[in-house]
Amino acid sequence: MTMPSDADTPNLESAELRLHPLSWLFELFNVLKQFIVPLLVLLVGGRGNQYELWGLAGIGIMVPVAVARYFTFRYRIGNDRVVIRSGLLHKTVRDIAFTRVQNVTLHQSLLHRLMDVAEVRLETGGGEKEEGRMRVLGFAAAQQLQRTIRSHETLPGTAMATDSGHDEDVLLQLSTRELIKHGLISNKGMLIVAAGFGGLMQMNWELPQRAMEQAGRWLWDHSGDLAQNSMVSYVMGAASLLLVAFVLLRIFSIVQALLHYHGFTLSGNQHRLSIQRGLLNRFNGSLPRTRIQAWTVRQGWLQRRFQRYGLSVDAAAGKTKSEALDSNWQLAPIADAESVTRIAEHVLPPGSWPIIEWNPLHPKAWQREFKKPALLLLPATALCVYAAGPYGLLLLLGIPWLYLKSKLWAKHAGYSFNGALFAVREGWIGKHWRFAETAKVQAAYIKQSPFDRRYGMASVFLDTVNAGNFEPPLAVRYLPVQEAQALQREISAIIAR
Amino acid sequence: MTELNDLNDPEWQGLDPAARRLMFVFGVWPFLIPIVPATLVPLTLLPGAWGLAVTVPVALACLAAGITFGRNRWLYTRWRLDNHGFRLRKGRWWQKEVFIPRTRVQHLDIHNGPMERSRGLATLVIHSAGTQSHALKQEGFRLETAQALRDALIPQVQRDDHAL
Numbered sequence: 001m002t003m004p005s006d007a008d009t010p011n012l013e014s015a016e017l018r019l020h021p022l023s024w025l026f027e028l029f030n031v032l033k034q035f036i037v038p039l040l041v042l043l044v045g046g047r048g049n050q051y052e053l054w055g056l057a058g059i060g061i062m063v064p065v066a067v068a069r070y071f072t073f074r075y076r077i078g079n080d081r082v083v084i085r086s087g088l089l090h091k092t093v094r095d096i097a098f099t100r101v102q103n104v105t106l107h108q109s110l111l112h113r114l115m116d117v118a119e120v121r122l123e124t125g126g127g128e129k130e131e132g133r134m135r136v137l138g139f140a141a142a143q144q145l146q147r148t149i150r151s152h153e154t155l156p157g158t159a160m161a162t163d164s165g166h167d168e169d170v171l172l173q174l175s176t177r178e179l180i181k182h183g184l185i186s187n188k189g190m191l192i193v194a195a196g197f198g199g200l201m202q203m204n205w206e207l208p209q210r211a212m213e214q215a216g217r218w219l220w221d222h223s224g225d226l227a228q229n230s231m232v233s234y235v236m237g238a239a240s241l242l243l244v245a246f247v248l249l250r251i252f253s254i255v256q257a258l259l260h261y262h263g264f265t266l267s268g269n270q271h272r273l274s275i276q277r278g279l280l281n282r283f284n285g286s287l288p289r290t291r292i293q294a295w296t297v298r299q300g301w302l303q304r305r306f307q308r309y310g311l312s313v314d315a316a317a318g319k320t321k322s323e324a325l326d327s328n329w330q331l332a333p334i335a336d337a338e339s340v341t342r343i344a345e346h347v348l349p350p351g352s353w354p355i356i357e358w359n360p361l362h363p364k365a366w367q368r369e370f371k372k373p374a375l376l377l378l379p380a381t382a383l384c385v386y387a388a389g390p391y392g393l394l395l396l397l398g399i400p401w402l403y404l405k406s407k408l409w410a411k412h413a414g415y416s417f418n419g420a421l422f423a424v425r426e427g428w429i430g431k432h433w434r435f436a437e438t439a440k441v442q443a444a445y446i447k448q449s450p451f452d453r454r455y456g457m458a459s460v461f462l463d464t465v466n467a468g469n470f471e472p473p474l475a476v477r478y479l480p481v482q483e484a485q486a487l488q489r490e491i492s493a494i495i496a497r
Numbered sequence: 498m499t500e501l502n503d504l505n506d507p508e509w510q511g512l513d514p515a516a517r518r519l520m521f522v523f524g525v526w527p528f529l530i531p532i533v534p535a536t537l538v539p540l541t542l543l544p545g546a547w548g549l550a551v552t553v554p555v556a557l558a559c560l561a562a563g564i565t566f567g568r569n570r571w572l573y574t575r576w577r578l579d580n581h582g583f584r585l586r587k588g589r590w591w592q593k594e595v596f597i598p599r600t601r602v603q604h605l606d607i608h609n610g611p612m613e614r615s616r617g618l619a620t621l622v623i624h625s626a627g628t629q630s631h632a633l634k635q636e637g638f639r640l641e642t643a644q645a646l647r648d649a650l651i652p653q654v655q656r657d658d659h660a661l
Contacts, residue, residue: 442597442625442627442630445629447501447591463625463629464628465627481501488596492581
């Protein structure tokens, strides 16, 4: 087996390489991560006790272990494989063929970037964890390794086409402006607030309490002034407090978006889509195109105001829980319609997206969405009337709203099937579209509940690999039963080929 | 009303008659569990015979639900093997039909525990790469039927792997 790269790298076969000399530091750091919170408590809070000091003694043992790991870890890049030798007492030799590597990812935290190194993970998609983890390589060496492995990525029978295939087209690049928009739309700031609050509690759990008390006392002290100025100032006060919280949350969300997605670039060639992103922690990973399963496009209310969408895909990735081979890939956190089409058509046949013609559901589908919550509202109203008197009847105002909501829901819901691609759409205020190539469908279901039967309806559900828990199902509900059966038959015949 | 799971469809086969009683028993007993707290709690908390006024109806309801479910479980499970793959229909109230094409079968298992073995029965498990359908399990086959299904559905060695 002679590869073109043999000529450029004649003596790589024999050379056994070591990790970056500083890798012991990162090895150590990785172990320390678990102790960092108690350590901070110890140093900052000064509230440590004897047990936490024992933890420090443990670190004394960790340092030589980390150094030993550096000295025992060797790797060799062969013509078609990388061989990793590791272990001090229990030695392991791991042989990973380039063609089996599904993904090479480079991770860089701020510390990595200061030292100009990167952590390399080789994933073959087989096991629970990534198969090869190199903590850490010099950044240039890491990129070289990534390039070497990727250059062996050839589809069977297209060995000659690789030269053209390795040119990457940029599919999506997010500017700071777009990221600010994304921050405004997303609610990730909530996570930062929660994490920050948790962190504060760890460090000094009296602090948030004291802050709350302070705020409470301030309100109490000023309640006199507020009370004098009647109801209006109360409302004003509450509103301005909410406004401040809202603005802060938005700012946090924007900061999070900038940190996480800074320099977001999605590019693709004939084999894979690659993503680079991150301001402090750089991430550089790729997803083989053939592993893309089902697609989800989402558009919330705010996104519609900005005319933007979010796009993510499920990826077949074994049982891996690592970040890089995550089964859910956010291909575009925020993108306009053109970019979504460009990304979709890069993988799917041209003309697949956007779908122009949608088939409607059963004409009475809206009743199904309307009846159950409306009926549930009746006993709720009865309870309210019992508890609060005639004002409880106000709850019945929900019924016209439910009516409107289900009508609009049914108007937007629909499905489309053209033999090669199956798509469903649902939602009213927040819409989503879910689609997959028929070739990726693993099993076809048809389901009918007793309520469906009363209306002569059924639903069709298509099962795909690694369909995420947080993704909408690739299913169309409330179809006329004959139509559902015909659709399931048609899809069954195609996937059975 | 259009029933999805039509018992009179001649193209579909039922499960083995020998499995009927076994599936009935295994279908009923989970429904009998609530009878235990429904007996203990009212009889200890309520005075005199009032406890029975709760216990008896609850027990009867559980029994009735269990018997209905247990009978339907065997009766309303029907399957069909055609040249595309395997189809399975299940359920009386919530009916569903699953189709797993032969091209998507990853591997198959046949289980039989002591209870099944003594009756010549087996449980067939069809594994696919799907999320919900990763292991489609159906008990109540005659062992020979399960083996025949396994042989008919076993993936061919040279098949395309493009689905993954």
